[in-house]
Structure formats: C-alpha cells, structure tokens
Amino acid sequence: MKDTFYVTTPIYYPNDVPHIGHAYTSVAADIIARYHRLRGERVFHLTGTDEHGLKLQRAAEAAGVDPRTWVDRMEPRWREVWSRLDIAYDDYIRTTEPRHEAAVAQLLQAVYENGRDDIYPGIYEGLYCVSCELYYGESDLEGGNCPIHGRPVELLREENYFFRLSAYRDRLLEHYEHHPEAVQPEVRRNEVLSVIRGGLQDFSISRTSFHWGIPLPWDPRHVCYVWFDALTNYITAAGYGSDPERFGRMWPADVHLMAKDILRQHAVYWPAMLMAAGVEPARQVWAHGYLLVGGEKMSKTKLTGIHPFELIDHFGVDSYRYYFMREIQFGQDGNFSWESMVERHNADLANGLGNLLSRVLAMLAASFEGRVPPPDGTGAEGDLPAVAADVLGRYEGHFGRMELSSAVGAAWDLVGRVNQYLVEREPWKVARDPARQEEAGAVLYAAAEALRILAVLISPVMPGAAARVWEQLGIAAPLGAQRLPEAAAWGGLAPGTVTRRGEALFPRIDA
RNA sequence: GGCGGCGUAGCUCAGAGGCAGAGCAAGCGGCUCAUAAUCGCUGUGUCGGUGGUUCGAGUCCACCCGCCGCUACCA
Numbered sequence: 001m002k003d004t005f006y007v008t009t010p011i012y013y014p015n016d017v018p019h020i021g022h023a024y025t026s027v028a029a030d031i032i033a034r035y036h037r038l039r040g041e042r043v044f045h046l047t048g049t050d051e052h053g054l055k056l057q058r059a060a061e062a063a064g065v066d067p068r069t070w071v072d073r074m075e076p077r078w079r080e081v082w083s084r085l086d087i088a089y090d091d092y093i094r095t096t097e098p099r100h101e102a103a104v105a106q107l108l109q110a111v112y113e114n115g116r117d118d119i120y121p122g123i124y125e126g127l128y129c130v131s132c133e134l135y136y137g138e139s140d141l142e143g144g145n146c147p148i149h150g151r152p153v154e155l156l157r158e159e160n161y162f163f164r165l166s167a168y169r170d171r172l173l174e175h176y177e178h179h180p181e182a183v184q185p186e187v188r189r190n191e192v193l194s195v196i197r198g199g200l201q202d203f204s205i206s207r208t209s210f211h212w213g214i215p216l217p218w219d220p221r222h223v224c225y226v227w228f229d230a231l232t233n234y235i236t237a238a239g240y241g242s243d244p245e246r247f248g249r250m251w252p253a254d255v256h257l258m259a260k261d262i263l264r265q266h267a268v269y270w271p272a273m274l275m276a277a278g279v280e281p282a283r284q285v286w287a288h289g290y291l292l293v294g295g296e297k298m299s300k301t302k303l304t305g306i307h308p309f310e311l312i313d314h315f316g317v318d319s320y321r322y323y324f325m326r327e328i329q330f331g332q333d334g335n336f337s338w339e340s341m342v343e344r345h346n347a348d349l350a351n352g353l354g355n356l357l358s359r360v361l362a363m364l365a366a367s368f369e370g371r372v373p374p375p376d377g378t379g380a381e382g383d384l385p386a387v388a389a390d391v392l393g394r395y396e397g398h399f400g401r402m403e404l405s406s407a408v409g410a411a412w413d414l415v416g417r418v419n420q421y422l423v424e425r426e427p428w429k430v431a432r433d434p435a436r437q438e439e440a441g442a443v444l445y446a447a448a449e450a451l452r453i454l455a456v457l458i459s460p461v462m463p464g465a466a467a468r469v470w471e472q473l474g475i476a477a478p479l480g481a482q483r484l485p486e487a488a489a490w491g492g493l494a495p496g497t498v499t500r501r502g503e504a505l506f507p508r509i510d511a
Numbered sequence: 512g513g514c515g516g517c518g519u520a521g522c523u524c525a526g527a528g529g530c531a532g533a534g535c536a537a538g539c540g541g542c543u544c545a546u547a548a549u550c551g552c553u554g555u556g557u558c559g560g561u562g563g564u565u566c567g568a569g570u571c572c573a574c575c576c577g578c579c580g581c582u583a584c585c586a
Contacts, residue, residue, distance in 0.1 A: 187515070187581095190581085191581045192581090194514060194515080194582070195581070198513095198514095198581095328523095329524080329525095334523090343523095343535060343536080346546095347535060350546060350548090351546075351548060351549080355545055355546050355548050358545050358546060359545030363545080366544075420549090422545090423542070423551085426542085428542095428544035508548095
C-alpha cells in the first residue's frame, strides 16, 4: 500500500556541465521534498545521472579511457553541486548500476511479452552525420547540412526495435481526461493533449551503431536507446521487479519534475511505456519553465550558461535557493539577473528577515539578559498569532498547488507584520520604564515567537538559515523534529530560553 | 498553416465585467532597538493597437501588430 510521497528530478547527463537551469529543477524538488517531510510524511526524493549513450562513449574514447572510467570521473561533478546546494535526496541512481540494468531488462521484457507486439523490429531511417555519428531530425539541420560540421548528412537505414506508441493514443487521452492534474501546469497539459490527439508515432528503442548501453534481453546485438533506459530510473529506485512490497509503498510517483523541454517524453512516452508493461503511470508530471539570461534561453554557444558555484560563492546557498524559488513563478519562464538577485537578497533576506532577527535579539540582550521573557496574557502580542495562522494557511495552500513562489512569499507577510508591530509597540522605549518591564517583555516574546515560526516555515527553502535562526533563538528541541502544523502554532517558544545573538543572518551585499 | 500563451507603473509581475494593484526601485517624513536598518506617506499608467458588445471593458467578441511555446507541412 502506497505510503510515501515520491518526487523525482530528471537524471542528468554527466557529459554536460551543470548550470543553474539543472539546479533549478533539483532545488525545487528538494524544497517540495523537505516541505512534505516537515508535514511528517514519509518522503522519497530521487535524482541521478544518465550514463549511457553514444556521446559519452565518444567522450571516453577521446579521453582514451573506457566509458565506465569516464562516467566515474564525470558523475561526481554533479553530486558536488547537489551537496553544495543542500539537496537532500534519498536515493541517487546511476543508470550504469546493476540494479538499474536489471530493472530496464525487466521492463523491456514485460512490454516485449505483453502479447500485443508493442515492441517489434523495424527499419529506422534517418539523416546521419558521419562525423558526428549521430542522427538528426530535419528541423535540426542547417540548410540540409549537419549543424556542427556543416557537411551534408546521409540518409541511413538501421535495423531497430520500435515501441508501438501509436497504439496508446486512446488510452492516454482517457487517462488524462480522468486525471486532469496529471500534467501541469495547465498550458503544458493542453500541449500534451494536442500532441496526443494529433496522432503518435512509434519510436525507436534500440541501436546497433554503438554499444555503451543496456543490451536488449532478447537480442543483445542491440542496446537500449535513451528513453527506455533513462525514464525507467523512476521505477528502478522504487523497487520495480526486485522488491514488490517496496514498489507498492512508493509507486506511483507523486510528481515527476522537469523543465518543459522533456515534457513530451514524460507525459506521452513514459505513461504509455508503463501501460504497456502493466504498471500504473505517475500521478503527476510537472514541467517548469526555463531560466532566461538577458531575456534569452541560456546557451552554450553564447556562453550564457551559469554554473551554480558562481552564485553560491557570492550569495551563499540559502540566498541562492531563496532567490530562484521566490523570484520566479513556478511553471513560467523566469529571468535571472545578478541585479535582481542582489535586490532580493538585500530587501528580503538582509533587511527583512535578517534585520528582524538582529533587532529582536539585540533588544532581548539589552533589556532581558538575552532570556526570552514571558508573554503577559494581556494581549500584548496583538494580531501576531492571527497573522501567523493566516500565513500558515496560505503557505500550505500554495504548496499544495505547487505555487512555490507564493508559498515562500506568504512567510514574508509575517516578517513585514512583525517589523510593523515593533514600530507600533516601541519595546526599546517601553523597556526604559521600570514600571513597564512586563509589557516590553511580552512584546519581545511575541516578536521572538514569530521568528520561531518563521524558522519553521523557511526550513524547506533555506535549511541552513532556518537552523541558524533556531540556534540564535536558543531553542533546545531540534529543528529537524518540528512538524507542521503543530510547530507553527502560537506559543511554542518557552519563556526563559537563552538566546544567542550571532553573526548577521544575511550580510548585505553591495553589488 | 493549425492550436495555445503573452503584451498592465522605471523593473518583475498579479488582477479576467463595477473607482487601475503588489513587491522592488525612487522621493518626502517619522523612529533610532536593528545589518545606512525599520515604519508611514507619495503611482495621471494611451492596461500593445483598432473596432465592437455592454449602463459600464485590462477583463467579453472581431481584426491587427509584436514576442513566445507546441505542432504540421513545404523546401
């Protein structure tokens, strides 16, 4: 019985250099996973690398090593990025692992033997560049020539196995009719439906022209080509074909996250492949937009690909995660710029949350020896508890609809309200009057309590910063043990707690 | 060619029949606990264009312009 919230990223191609677009998907997946953990759910967050294929085989040859050695060398460059970004995946799959090769073989065999000839031998005919050793689609060509070598391509024929995607048109349409949430956002769903309605073509699933791949179980002269290898990782890790009990708890995946460029494979090929094997499709495929730099898609040739480290080194990992999630409406394309990142960092993090923590702890240190004073029971907290409750409600609602930017934004309504509240109540002034110590204390209690709740709410997005707020507040119970909604209920902060004012949470950045 | 999306304040964007909005940036004022911080006040914008429906149109309809996505086809 399914009991695990299962979220995936695509598996990345280790020959590529990681850029902020890849990281965007992985950060989003991590935030979603952490949010569900915060709610006390059992969560499984999967990522990995896609390690087969001709391009890797050729890169290895060029480097004078075998493909295995090559991918072993390249793959850590990806994990290193995830580590620096605080991506807490639960499993990391490499398609070269035996468990994956076994799962692919099982899936292929299941489809091959399903009695409907969904996999059949055929002739693949394509435009081939001898220099690239690659097939191109007509739309990839430039004036009929190879876009890389500028030389004429040849029409080549190769014996392949095909998957009978065309047979799944009606079943896919029916599936998406009954599960309108299964492709999101809406605009992407419409595209998928129009692709399916327009008729589907069978696609080739094997190659004999290179060998760095998983052999087909019934015809090992062929290696499996791309999609039956790559997409299958999602069920490999869930225990398909190896651990039925585990598979039952995990599958179907709750959400496959990806950029919109591989939507079709996830929303058309993949469910059809699973149907052919008698496996239920994932519950949701969620295609987010592109990160634009200077209004244009990042590109290698224009050198606009940005490595995450270039930003992490300057802004810090928490600011990095916050910026991309807050600045861009999840699902839409979004512009990255250094300027807007500095702006967000200073306005929201340094001046907003960071300064709020700083002023509250400074006042506690000045007037109460750093100890959290008791609330006074006369309503000094004003509407802060109500605002916190409202913020929590909106935060959860937005997360439920994958409106990540709005969910994060909701927390900042509380930051704003507490700053306002402090100006209204002037605790720095009240504290100077010996007769009004209790009042000053109660006001600071309320501000500190709001900060405690904020630490919980930002923890999926900025786990490091949340931990630092928690630590400076001096709370003994581990942040990692907090669960929503209880942890956001007003009054959780114990009077007497010894706060520890530390370094600025987010130092301002000049440019 | 077909289907779809977008075009709103300097910037990023929300609003989908009823007095043009938010955040940021900018200006002025307050406060001085705080990270030159924070709080308050300040927005006359051909809501891409034209025409229409309506008592009333960013909002609905038609056409047009400019971007973009998916898809088809020609070469």
